[in-house]
Amino acid sequence: MSELSYVGKSFRRKDGPDKVTGKAMYAQDVKLANTLIGRILRSPHPHARIVRIDTARARALPGVKAVITVEDTKGIKHGFVETPRYPPDQEVLARGKVVHVGEEIAAVAAVDQLTAQRALELIEIEYQPLPAVFEPEEAMQPGAPEIHRSHPKYEGPHANIGGNTETAWGDVEKGFAESDYVREDRFECQLRTHGYLEPQATLAHWENDKLNVWTSSMGSFVKRAKLAKTLDLPYSSVRIHKTYVGGTFGGKIDLYSHEYCAARLSMITGRPVQVVASREEIFSAYRHAQPLILEIKTGVKKDGTLVAQRIRAINNAGAYRGSGVVVIFLAWGFTMIPYRIPNLKYEGLSVYTNHTVRAPQRGHGAPKVRLAIESQLDMIAEALGIDPIAIRLRNARGPGERLPNGDDTHNCGLSDCIRLAAERSGFLDKFGRDRKSPPSGTIRRGIGIGVSAYMGGTLIYPNGSGVIVKMNDDGSAVVLTGAIDIGQGSETVISQIVAEELSIGMDDVRIISSDTDTTPQDIGAWISGMTYVTGNAARQAASNARDKLLQVAAEKMGVTVDQLVLKDKIVCHRLDPERRMTYREVIAHSVATRRGDTVIGEGYWRTMRDEANHPSLATTKGRWTENYAFSTQVAEVEVDIETGEARLVKALTVHDCGFPINPALVKGQIDGQISMALGHAFMEEVITKDGYTLNPNWLDYRMPTIHNMAISEDVDVITEQYRVGQPYRSKEVGEGLVSGILAAIANAVYDATGVRLHSTPFTAEKILGGLKRLQYQAKTARQAKTEPVRA
Amino acid sequence: MLEANESTPVTAKRSQSQLISLCVNGEWREVAVKPRLTLVEVIRDSIGLTGTKASCESGACGACTVLLEDRPILACLTLAIECDGKRVQTVEGLAEGGKLSAIQDAFLDQGAVQCGFCTPGMLMSATALLRDCPKPSREEINKALEGNLCRCTGYNAIVDAVLQASGQGVEPVMK
Ligand code: FES
Ligand code: FES
Numbered sequence: 022m023s024e025l026s027y028v029g030k031s032f033r034r035k036d037g038p039d040k041v042t043g044k045a046m047y048a049q050d051v052k053l054a055n056t057l058i059g060r061i062l063r064s065p066h067p068h069a070r071i072v073r074i075d076t077a078r079a080r081a082l083p084g085v086k087a088v089i090t091v092e093d094t095k096g097i098k099h100g101f102v103e104t105p106r107y108p109p110d111q112e113v114l115a116r117g118k119v120v121h122v123g124e125e126i127a128a129v130a131a132v133d134q135l136t137a138q139r140a141l142e143l144i145e146i147e148y149q150p151l152p153a154v155f156e157p158e159e160a161m162q163p164g165a166p167e168i169h170r171s172h173p174k175y176e177g178p179h180a181n182i183g184g185n186t187e188t189a190w191g192d193v194e195k196g197f198a199e200s201d202y203v204r205e206d207r208f209e210c211q212l213r214t215h216g217y218l219e220p221q222a223t224l225a226h227w228e229n230d231k232l233n234v235w236t237s238s239m240g241s242f243v244k245r246a247k248l249a250k251t252l253d254l255p256y257s258s259v260r261i262h263k264t265y266v267g268g269t270f271g272g273k274i275d276l277y278s279h280e281y282c283a284a285r286l287s288m289i290t291g292r293p294v295q296v297v298a299s300r301e302e303i304f305s306a307y308r309h310a311q312p313l314i315l316e317i318k319t320g321v322k323k324d325g326t327l328v329a330q331r332i333r334a335i336n337n338a339g340a341y342r343g344s345g346v347v348v349i350f351l352a353w354g355f356t357m358i359p360y361r362i363p364n365l366k367y368e369g370l371s372v373y374t375n376h377t378v379r380a381p382q383r384g385h386g387a388p389k390v391r392l393a394i395e396s397q398l399d400m401i402a403e404a405l406g407i408d409p410i411a412i413r414l415r416n417a418r419g420p421g422e423r424l425p426n427g428d429d430t431h432n433c434g435l436s437d438c439i440r441l442a443a444e445r446s447g448f449l450d451k452f453g454r455d456r457k458s459p460p461s462g463t464i465r466r467g468i469g470i471g472v473s474a475y476m477g478g479t480l481i482y483p484n485g486s487g488v489i490v491k492m493n494d495d496g497s498a499v500v501l502t503g504a505i506d507i508g509q510g511s512e513t514v515i516s517q518i519v520a521e522e523l524s525i526g527m528d529d530v531r532i533i534s535s536d537t538d539t540t541p542q543d544i545g546a547w548i549s550g551m552t553y554v555t556g557n558a559a560r561q562a563a564s565n566a567r568d569k570l571l572q573v574a575a576e577k578m579g580v581t582v583d584q585l586v587l588k589d590k591i592v593c594h595r596l597d598p599e600r601r602m603t604y605r606e607v608i609a610h611s612v613a614t615r616r617g618d619t620v621i622g623e624g625y626w627r628t629m630r631d632e633a634n635h636p637s638l639a640t641t642k643g644r645w646t647e648n649y650a651f652s653t654q655v656a657e658v659e660v661d662i663e664t665g666e667a668r669l670v671k672a673l674t675v676h677d678c679g680f681p682i683n684p685a686l687v688k689g690q691i692d693g694q695i696s697m698a699l700g701h702a703f704m705e706e707v708i709t710k711d712g713y714t715l716n717p718n719w720l721d722y723r724m725p726t727i728h729n730m731a732i733s734e735d736v737d738v739i740t741e742q743y744r745v746g747q748p749y750r751s752k753e754v755g756e757g758l759v760s761g762i763l764a765a766i767a768n769a770v771y772d773a774t775g776v777r778l779h780s781t782p783f784t785a786e787k788i789l790g791g792l793k794r795l796q797y798q799a800k801t802a803r804q805a806k807t808e809p810v811r812a
Numbered sequence: 813m814l815e816a817n818e819s820t821p822v823t824a825k826r827s828q829s830q831l832i833s834l835c836v837n838g839e840w841r842e843v844a845v846k847p848r849l850t851l852v853e854v855i856r857d858s859i860g861l862t863g864t865k866a867s868c869e870s871g872a873c874g875a876c877t878v879l880l881e882d883r884p885i886l887a888c889l890t891l892a893i894e895c896d897g898k899r900v901q902t903v904e905g906l907a908e909g910g911k912l913s914a915i916q917d918a919f920l921d922q923g924a925v926q927c928g929f930c931t932p933g934m935l936m937s938a939t940a941l942l943r944d945c946p947k948p949s950r951e952e953i954n955k956a957l958e959g960n961l962c963r964c965t966g967y968n969a970i971v972d973a974v975l976q977a978s979g980q981g982v983e984p985v986m987k
Binding site: 036044046268270688 | 907932969
């Protein structure tokens with residue numbers, strides 16, 4: 022196996038120096054002369070008919086340059102999903118009716134903030150309020166206020182069904198009949214938000230029939246496609262420029278109304294228009310994650326072997342389709358991947374309610390699904406008298422297994438993850454300790470485990486990535502990639518791959534990225550596939566350039582390519598290192614003898630080269646990806662039984678993420694996910710009443726601060742297997758690890774206290790309530806024992 | 813009440829600008845500011861130093877932290893006119909002669925930067941801490957950075973960066 026010089030090593034971030042000196046440009050930092058300020062008028066009602074809009078007074082206000090409503094658009098709809106079954110369903114501004122508080126109705130462009138704000142106040146709207154509904158199980162009832170018609174292909178009895186997913190594997194009823202033990206549970210979770218530090222911000226400038234856009238996003242090519250479509254412009258007339266992005270976590274994919282409005286207002290005024298959302302707007306009108314209700318029934322044999330599982334997921338999808346129909350599809354995936362369950366049945370319903378539209382949030386349903394399955398698995402294990410490690414090892418999938426969707430688990434390291442997690446954490450020594458012999462004082466410690474798996478790079482527009490590597494005369498390289506660095510480190514990882522393939526230094530690689538005019542198309546920083554998809558495209562592009570260098574050198578030196586090696590910008594003879602050419606010489610020779618060929622490499626990649634399309638969201642038919650990562654996480658918590666306060670003390674993540682291109686960046690992803698999961702577990706909740714957000718700021722929406730930090734350790738398993746027969750093969754690490762840890766925390770809280778919680782967040786009130794119930798049960802059990810039984 | 817037929821924008825009428833002097837990263841500047849403008853708006857929009865970030869503009873996240881007379885303050889809650897005649901240091905003023913300061917370097921060595929949006933504020937809070945307290949304990953670090961939110965890193969790498977910069981035996985994890 023060849024030694025690697027750049028890949029597999031923890032290099033500092035390429036974008037690091039710019040980010041620590043304040044030079045990194047984010048969307049809001051781009052300043053153009055004569056820029057107008059755009060602002061959005063939003064619905065104050067959760068559900069209302071719009072009877073009349075009058076913008077005359079706003080238009081007449083001095084300093085106001087344009088006002089738009091839906092009448093000023095082409096009426097072209099867009100959607101997170103755009104398929105024949107789920108056609109686009111949302112206009113860029115409301116038409117005739119608003120369906121959630123904060124829905125965009127009109128936009129203004131004015132010379133400054135205050136004028137824009139004043140103009141919004143001058144827009145007169147007459148509403149006719151309609152009955153609204155916020156809980157999915159109420160919205161599903163026949164006779165509930167209709168937000169939108171149920172999907173035409175949905176055949177069930179429920180109202181407001183935006184979409185449904187149904188699938189099965191084996192025969193679940195037969196499985197339950199054959200089981201020795203069956204239990205049913207229901208889990209719920211709160212509404213959470215992404216909490217990206219950089220607000221949503223867009224600057225648009227229409228100039229010489231070209232729309233230039235700087236926007237905080239997760240995928241420039243997705244933004245271009247959606248903007249071009251809704252503005253009815255050719256793609257070539259829309260350019261999304263590169264900016265750094267201050268965090269997204271799922272919340273900046275898809276088209277946002279403010280992006281359209283900035284663009285349209287600029288087209289009308291001919292001046293740059295900037296729209297920046299306030300934090301309050303982001304909390305109360307923008308997209309949050311998807312709270313799922315999960316009903317789960319599982320049957321097992323006495324020895325803990327899983328026989329059958331039925332899951333029903335109900336998604337509070339908000340007022341448009343958003344990613345609601347995707348999360349109910351993905352929830353099936355998070356159900357079926359980690360464990361071998363011969364009989365499965367899954368139903369997912371995405372239900373319209375008068376809440377804001379939903380977006381993916383890191384994990385896109387996985388934390389909720391894994392919380393349900395892993396919590397219940399611990400309950401089953403306890404009932405059967407099996408320990409949490411044994412029941413997981415018994416059911417964990419192994420390498421090369423076929424999944425219900427037809428995919429292959431390839432090098433699945435899940436059993437290694439479980440074993441190592443147990444060993445490293447001393448799990449079985451600690452498990453149950455404080456419940457069996459409670460220590461003095463009020464602090465109880467508990468340990469819990471959770472397993473998860475995540476797929477990366479699944480097909481969705483634009484499906485693939487291209488990369489171009491241009492050699493410079495001196496042997497350094499410029500890399501053109503559409504990849505967008507949202508903090509994950511894509512520029513660094515791509516540089517490492519190119520440096521490795523070309524045997525040039527990290528400083529010899531310059532990255533030009535995420536500009537739709539100058540860089541090749543890219544899948545974007547979502548669906549957890551960038552290192553895999555774009556990374557492979559970069560590898561192809563660099564090796565394409567390398568092959569050219571070798572051919573030219575071989576010709577000139579009169580040897581064959583396989584006699585040559587590359588080292589530090591020099592091509593030399595394998596056996597006689599004195600016979601050598603510098604890259605500079607090779608490139609000059611290429612230009613001289615190959616009609617000006619300056620040595621340009623190109624590469625491209627997509628997952629599932631033999632699948633035409635992404636799988637069906639409704640039936641789950643079709644393969645997904647060749648890229649499944651597996652993990653096991655252990656949480657150690659402390660609970661104060663007097664106050665109910667719980668905290669995560671330590672997290673251990675054992676993962677099979679493929680070959681880590683940059684281990685320190687992998688660790689950064691893990692630490693961030695641990696922090697996000699502990700926020701999910703203990704702290705965060707967007708609280709709403711009648712569709713209004715009651716805590717639209719970070720003082721009332723509590724996100725982890727430095728005081729909530731937990732020790733986070735990680736171990737990577739079976740890494741070397743990802744170098745067999747190929748230099749390195751990466752998988753997924755950016756999203757899946759918010760999931761197992763959440764379940765592990767729930768199981769650890771139980772281990773500490775005996776309190777089993779079925780809904781997040783695990784607040785002090787819930788834990789205290791649980792402790793009280795336990796005391797009461799213990800008391801009544803004692804009384805029952807002491808009281809004489811009457812005949 | 814403003815009439816729609818008035819010929820000047822709302823804001824032009826409302827207030828007059830005042831000239832203030834600020835010493836920003838060692839350079840004195842005169843800026844015309846409206847009394848309602850905050851320091852973060854003036855630094856970013858009037859002076860054009862966009863390294864300082866505005867994230868919540870309500871004092872809850874620390875992204876806008878700058879040093880005013882060497883003390884960390886939230887520039888989104890500070891009116892610019894209150895800073896007349898004072899020294900302000902922003903993230904752009906940390907590196908000297910193109911050389912990163914120890915804390916900037918340590919952030920890169922420890923992987924304490926991901927999206928980078930909290931980074932300028934974190935660096936300013938950490939810089940103030942290290943000036944007052946060259947070898948801070950973990951508790952002192954937590955106290956000094958408790959007002960700075962970071963959604964990406966989980967804070968571990970940030971604490972390690974402060975420990976590295978203060979020479980407390982934490983080695984770089986990135987090269
Ligand atoms: S922007 Fe000043 S504290 Fe958040
Ligand atoms: S690095 Fe992204 S918020 Fe801290």
